[in-house]
Amino acid sequence: MRAVVIREPGGPEVLELRELPSPSPPHGHVRIRTRYVGVNRADLLQRLGAYPAPAGVPRDIPGLEYVGVVDALGEGTRRFQIGERVFGLVAGGAYAEQLVVHEDEVARVPASLSDEDAAAVPEAFVTAYDALVVRGGLQPGERVLVSAAGSGVGTAAVQIARALGCMVIGTSRTASKLERARALGLDVAIEAQDGVFAKAVLAATGGAGVDVVLELVGGRYVAEDVEACASLGRVVLVGLTGGRGCELDLGTVLRKRLTLTGTVLRSRPLHEKIAAARLLERNLVPWLSAGRVRACIDRVFPLAEAAAAHAHVAADATFGKVLLSTGAT
Ligand SMILES: NC(=O)c1ccc[n+]([C@@H]2O[C@H](COP(=O)([O-])OP(=O)(O)OC[C@H]3O[C@@H](n4cnc5c(N)ncnc54)[C@H](OP(=O)(O)O)[C@@H]3O)[C@@H](O)[C@H]2O)c1
Numbered sequence: 187m188r189a190v191v192i193r194e195p196g197g198p199e200v201l202e203l204r205e206l207p208s209p210s211p212p213h214g215h216v217r218i219r220t221r222y223v224g225v226n227r228a229d230l231l232q233r234l235g236a237y238p239a240p241a242g243v244p245r246d247i248p249g250l251e252y253v254g255v256v257d258a259l260g261e262g263t264r265r266f267q268i269g270e271r272v273f274g275l276v277a278g279g280a281y282a283e284q285l286v287v288h289e290d291e292v293a294r295v296p297a298s299l300s301d302e303d304a305a306a307v308p309e310a311f312v313t314a315y316d317a318l319v320v321r322g323g324l325q326p327g328e329r330v331l332v333s334a335a336g337s338g339v340g341t342a343a344v345q346i347a348r349a350l351g352c353m354v355i356g357t358s359r360t361a362s363k364l365e366r367a368r369a370l371g372l373d374v375a376i377e378a379q380d381g382v383f384a385k386a387v388l389a390a391t392g393g394a395g396v397d398v399v400l401e402l403v404g405g406r407y408v409a410e411d412v413e414a415c416a417s418l419g420r421v422v423l424v425g426l427t428g429g430r431g432c433e434l435d436l437g438t439v440l441r442k443r444l445t446l447t448g449t450v451l452r453s454r455p456l457h458e459k460i461a462a463a464r465l466l467e468r469n470l471v472p473w474l475s476a477g478r479v480r481a482c483i484d485r486v487f488p489l490a491e492a493a494a495a496h497a498h499v500a501a502d503a504t505f506g507k508v509l510l511s512t513g514a515t
Contacts, residue, residue: 187205187206187207187208187209187282187283187284188203188204188205188206188282188283188489188512189203189204189206189247189279189281189282189283190202190203190204190247190248190249190281190282190489190492190510191203191204191206191246191247192232192233192246192247192248193246195233195234195235196233196234196235197233198233198492198493198494198496198497198500199493200233201233201492201493201496203489203490203492206282208284209284209285209286210258210260210286211258211259211260211263211286212260212261212286213260213261213262214260214261214262214263214288214289214290215260215263215286215287215288215289216256216258216259216260216263216266216272216286216287216289216292217256217257217258217259217260217284217285217286218252218254218255218256218257218272218284218285218286218287218292219254219255219257219283219284219514220252220253220254220280220282220283220284220285220512220514221253221254221255221301221305221511221512221514221515222252222253222254222301222302222304222305222486222509222510222511222512223249223251223252223253223280223281223282223305223489223509223510223512224249224250224251224252224280224305224306224308224309224310224338224507224508224509224510225487225492225495225496225499225507225508225509225510226250226251226309226338227425227427227499228248228250228452229248229249229250229281229496230496230499230500232248232278233248233496239277239278239279240277240278240452240453242277243276243277243278243279244278244279245278247278247279247280247281247282248278248279248280248281249276249278249279249280249281249282250275250276250277250278250280250308250309250451250452251273251274251275251276251280251305251307251308251309252273252274252276252280252285252305252308253271253272253273253295253301253304253305254271254272254273254285254512254514255269255270255271255272256268256269256270256272256292257269257284260286260289263289264289265289265290265292266289266292270294271294271295271301271304272292272293272294272295273292273293273295273304273305273307273308273466274287274291274292274293274308274463274466275291275308275309275312275451275459275462275463275466276291277452277453277459278452281489281492281510283489283512283514288456288459288460290460290463291456291459291460291462291463292463293308293463293464293466293467293471294467294471296471296474296475298474298475299474299475299481302481302483302486302509302511303474303480303481303483304481305481305507305509306338306481306482306483306506306507306509307342307466307470307474307481308466309338309339309451310338310339310341310342310482310506310507311342311346311466311470311474311479312451312462312465312466312470313339313342313424313449313451314339314340314342314343314346314400315342315346315465315469315470316449316451316462316465317343317400317422317424317449318330318343318346318347318398318400318422319346319350319469320465321420321422321447321449322398322399322400322420322422322447323398323420324347324350324352324397324398325350325397326350326351326352327350327351327352328352328353328396328397328398329352329353329355329391329394329395329396329397329398329416330343330347330352330353330354330355330396330397330398330399330400331355331356331357331387331396331398331399331400331411331414332344332347332354332355332356332357332372332399332400332402333356333357333399333400333401333402333403333407333411334357334358334402334403334425334427335356335357335358335363335364335367335372335375336356336358336360336363336364336366336367336504336505336506337402337425337504337506338482338504338506338507338508339400339402339424339425340356340358340367340400340402341367341370341482341505341506342479342482343400344356344367344370344371344372345370345371345478345479345480346473346479347371348370348371348372349371349473349478349479353373353374353391354371354372354373354374355372355373355374355375355376355387355390355391355396356372356374356375356376357376357377357378357383358375358377358378359377359378359379359502360377360502360503361377362505363505364376364377366505370482374387374390376390381403381405381406381407381410381428382410383407383410383414384410384411384413384414385413387414388413388414391416394416395414395415395416395417395419395442396414396415396416396419397415397416397418397419397420398419398420398421398422399411399414399415399419399420399421399422400422400424401421401422401423401424401425402424402425402427403425403426403427403428404423404425404426404427404428404429404430404432405426405428405429405430405431405432406428406429406432406433407428407432408421408423408432408434408446409432409433409434409435412434412435412438412439412442412444412446413435413438415442415444416442417442417443418442418443418444418445419442419444419445420444420445420447421444421445421446421447422447422448422449423446423447423448423449424448424449481506481507482505482506482507483506483507483508483509484498484504484505484506484507484508485498485504485508485509486508486509486510486511487508487509487510487511488510488511488513489510489511489512489513491510492510495508495510
């Protein structure tokens with residue numbers, strides 16, 4: 187089978203398509219013939235040598251999500267038949283034509299969802315739902331702020347918050363992305379080229395502020411989030427492309443009784459990854475099937491052009507997800 191391998195830490199050019207042995211599924215695992223796999227920021231960091239894969243995961247093959255069909259069953263498996271269409275999250279190794287996954291981490295793709303659309307779902311939608319609802323305790327009717335609203339996770343978060351009947355405010359440095367996000371349910375769009383948005387959020391909420399922030403940029407955005415929050419607000423840190431540090435007014439955190447929390451999907455233990463797969467099946471698949479939320483795809487590259495896909499994501503010009511196609515049917 188072919189896989190994209192990181193030859194050495196470096197730029198997109200270190201990604202190489204190689205022929206590797208076909209993996210056999212051990213006890214409790216299934217092998218998946220992938221059709222599309224998602225490209226994520228974490229893959230770019232891994233390629234640079236800045237985000238090593240957790241133990242037990244291929245160190246040199248990036249990729250955190252896939253759609254495909256089950257093509258081999260390990261001993262003791264019981265959930266799937268050969269040929270079933272499935273999708274899900276892995277901690278690495280998805281830039282490959284075959285992937286071995288614990289069967290409980292795998293979810294069935296609903297018939298209404300194309301392969302392409304399904305591949306754009308797991309990382310963006312599970313991250314957004316888990317951060318907003320599980321970590322952030324988002325309740326129907328609350329006010330939500332989503333940074334980088336045109337990102338993969340951002341486009342999912344806008345729709346999830348909207349599906350819960352929330353008021354959704356989003357920021358981006360790019361006006362055209364905000365326009366497109368409006369079509370997904372964004373109520374208030376704030377162009378924040380300079381990373382300043384708290385005053386605009388307060389103005390849009392009659393001075394009340396927001397209940398939950400999905401923070402996808404990090405850095406100095408977090409200080410703005412704290413200013414933009416209502417009393418008892420929850421800031422959920424998910425991405426740090428804008429930096430790992432910031433200066434915070436801790437007095438505001440105390441006075442508003444805020445919760446500042448963070449989350450990461452990749453390094454979770456198996457039982458939490460299984461829980462994430464059930465969340466995908468139980469909470470998101472029904473919404474996807476009913477058309478209440480939908481996948482947003484920016485562009486699809488062939489697996490052999492993974493380097494071009496990485497360069498495209500790094501340019502910050504994407505709206506929604508970038509995918510790689512393995513060409514398998
Ligand atoms: N914790 C987790 O488990 C988890 C899971 C998935 C993703 N993430 C993180 O969540 C973030 C979003 O992921 P994604 O895949 O949805 O990203 P994406 O689709 O690649 O979009 C990221 C967008 O963020 C904006 N951006 C990038 N750098 C910025 C900066 N320095 N200041 C302000 N805006 C900036 C850009 O849009 P504009 O400038 O046009 O607004 C860019 O297009 C990433 O940091 C990613 O690593 C974390």
